[in-house]
Amino acid sequence: MGKSTVLIGRTSIDALSVAAPFDAQYQYVVSPPAPSSDLYTATSCPNGTNWWGCAGGSIGGLIPTVEARAAQATYLGKSSPQTVMWTWFELGLLAPVNKWQDEVTAVNQVDLLTRYLNDYRFFLQKIGTSHDMIDLEPDFFGFARGYGPLDQDPAQVTAANPTDCGDQANTVAGLAHCLIAMARKYAPNTAVGLHLTCWDWPGNVDKCAKDYVTLGGKGADFLVGEVESTDAGLNAKQGNGNSFWSDQKWATQLAYWKQMAEAVGHPIVVWQIPIGNMAQNNTDYHYQDDKVDWLFSHMGQVASAHVGALMFGQGSDLSTTAETDGGNLFAKTIAYRNAGGTPLK
Template identity: 60%
Template sequence: MVVVAGSAVVVSQASADQKQNTLDLKKWYVLVNHNSGKVLDDRGSAKSDGAAVVQWARHGGANQQWRFIDSGDGYYRLKNRTSGKVLDDLGWSKAAGSALVQWKDLNGSNQQFKLAKSSDGYVRLVNRFSGMAVGVHKAVKANGGNVVQNRDRSSADQQWKLVAVGNVSGGGTPTTPGSTAPVSPAPSNPRPSSSPSSASPSPTSGGGSSAKRFLGSDKVVIGGSMTDASANAAPFDARYAYVHSQPAPSSDYYTAAKCKDGWSNWWGCWNGSTTAPGTYVTWRDQVASQATYKGKSRPQKMLWTWYSLRDLGDAAGEGDGPGEVKAINRVDLLTRYLNDYRFFLQKIGTSHDAIDLEPDFWGFARSLGNLHQVPAQVSAANPKDCGSQENSAAGLAQCLIQMTRKYAPNAGVGLHLSCFDWESNLQKCVKDYADLGAKNADFLVSDVSDRDAGWYAQSAHGGLDKFWTDQKAAASLKFYKTMAESVGKPVVLWQIPVGNMAQNNTLNHYKDDKVDWFFGHMDQVANAHVAGLFFGPGQQEQTTVESDGGNLINKTIAYHNSGGTAIK
């Protein structure tokens, strides 16, 4: 039990010294691990989303100081003094041993922790979303031990002593952080922030799929991002997940028998050091293939959103947009990127998955003019697979498609429609995707909105009107249809907001009307050559399949029972 009184919080405990259990929200704390004696540490004083959190010998640096921010209901966010980021359950995972990182404070339930009592003045930090406790991987005692979440066993590595070191208002001047472990590439979450991905992704039909079939289906496919329980609660056809991090630093990562503790920020080792590199893909493919409905086998497929040029832009030192365009013109960075993509495809192997290539990037490249003249060191970065391709953004698109055909021959591949200007200059979008060679892909992918309309409507988020009317819907469907017909391929709608009008516009319960509109107008959807609807939040404050009151699940069941709608 936690009692809140002003800025002080008392963690009830019968036998422990009460001084050790009084939490002052106006103080910075060092968190000392009971097992190792090391403290919770922002590795390398990093300030980026997805930065690693480890244990390290105490040296008094600001990167080892944390404050507690009240989230209500006895839960708190832990904010680091150096980075300003908070402790975060990466990707909304519920997997034992999964990584805890730092992320922008969004007050999501995956960033909230309660303090559970332990003996001798120690507490356990239990994540609100996963129900797991903060501990040290394999209970190691060495500097650099990764901080992870695991089942709450009350073990010593999951126990922390809170030592006050100064006031938030200015007391306890931070010292210069001492030497910590070098920063390794850190995976950030789905754009622009983490989205629940404890769910397995969804598959797609194989390469060369026709405009009237998608993921092996001749009916409009229904999928999304959700937990395993939700995925089995309705006859979903597919699931989706992101793959993105900076690429592996060397080829040793691809050939190792098992991941190493320091590799967990690379997507290939997101499943931890007890698994082989790339298990993230093979595991999710397996989970999707084993999906059930009403107790009977009903395999699903995976749609992967390959979103790694964003991280390559970070490696180039400029991040989103300019950094990405700069990175593709550097042989060293593009080589690593294409090596990573090859390894990803090899992990897909012969599975009938689908791949959505690089949301946003094509829009950044389009803004620079002729896509044949946006430089990219394609042939030098991958002479083995793409030596004959044009050294441009257009050549890069063709390289990625060609590599997919070679290494994942049954997978479908699609370019993401990043036409931010479609309402004012649709013909430019048509021309640009012709230049990118979209006709050689299997489908196109388009966003509907990255947030619930109720979230956007709040004054703090711009007071924007993102709700649909029939007129807005008609305009969007015309855009999808025009693009589909221009390249002769279907369009997949991705990351569609999950909110509905029964919600109350609070955290994870925002209103929207897209789910109900789409299921109520499936003939219009199919007439626009839309082959798949993939629902999921684009940011962790949004409504999810788990928080929408069962609306998406019920709509999907009803759609299935109706016999579905044929792709056109």
Template identity: 60%
Template sequence: MIDLEPDFWGYVRSLGDPHQVAAQVTGANPKDCGSQENSAAGLTRCLISMARTYAPNSTVGMHLSCWDWQSNTQGCAKDYANLGAQNADFLVGDVSDRDAGGYAQPAHGGYDDFWTDQKAAAMLGFCKTRAESVGKPVVLWQIPVGNMKQNNTLNHYKDDKVDWFFGDMDQVANAHVAGLLFGAGQQEQTSIETDGGNLIGKTVAHHNSGGTALK
């Protein structure tokens, strides 16, 4: 799986219509992309085309850097259609790059990033809308590994997202989410080596139960 640069597309969106954002495409790679336009939209198509040529056994995804997703889902959909996300194999959504217990520390911002059913429903609703807009599944990445048995010390921060996802896989599937990628976004966070076996245990149990059908 290739996730095309997570943050870059958000910066492109801030500059306007991707077809009007200048980029050196044909000059940078005339062999593979000589027919593409010199714009961010052309760059996207060039990268996807190169993945098809040079890594034919891979899948390639467009990262949804829609930092305004809660208020502008339709604007995000329009921008990604212009970028050519429909040519990718999947879309990639963010959950959080830190454990909620880490973010709750005054030194790390002191704010509440724990999930509620309402927060989860909003995120999954966005994923479903975006998946259906281009006919591609969504993969969620960088899901924090912490759990509520941790003690909010170095590499042992609390979070509730692992347990929520494994407890609500039907909702995940209904949102056309085809994959969950767990991993700390920063070295101080809880990891698979420090979470007390929670992620591995839940993964094995989910597999042994027969899993959840994709939708």
């Protein structure tokens, strides 16, 4: 991913990032596919169109807008450009009914999958030769694993995109291979990763590893892991249990990521890590959590698990942000970079 040390990133915001020397930022691309392929060559979107391509002031303008903002980032008055990681998240909105079973069966409908792959091609074409990163489809591969064997779950890949993926299998595994191949063709300088979603991984890591090899993980550039989507203090307030993490829980998690990284031969990018810290007071946007502080104080263990990047961000409304955490994430990032970073392993 272009660095010799573990990258530190944060969620993208509508402003230049100048408070700390972040290496990267991530931006969701989430909506149903374009309702008509005519939009790809249109000059503007009809009012009320629910499509990511209508954001950013022009058709597909989100891509160059975020890329330019990342490229123009500064720190201490000097240029400090950041890599953009796109979280491509469309399959959950492909089916008319948003249930996980419909999400998986939708890829076996030629019309729906055609719209989806056309949209993905347009997205890649907007990236073009930029040196971005792409995180492919949070949740979907976990849902597909629950539906059946990934090399048997049906998907109408060749009918939906004979031009780019006519040689791929008509399965969910074939679709994953297709997405990676399309990235290589239309956005050749991007690093592309499959989102790692194995909800049954405790005690079942070998099966998870086998599944991600089947999905084409060896042909990607990284896998995307995650921890919790919400600060522990907010989880507790909402009655969702204890999501503070002990040293033992971290050791187990890191061992899992290490095994997965070694199975596919590529590093783990940890995505959307809660930003709260123990100095917060458990009010809106100021909830407690322990993950920022733990990770920055155990970077050797993090790197030994083949983690290549830590991406911090708010995964749910009301969670703590980098702008509301009292400066903790900024301070930790500055200290980390001033110390030279932690070499990748």
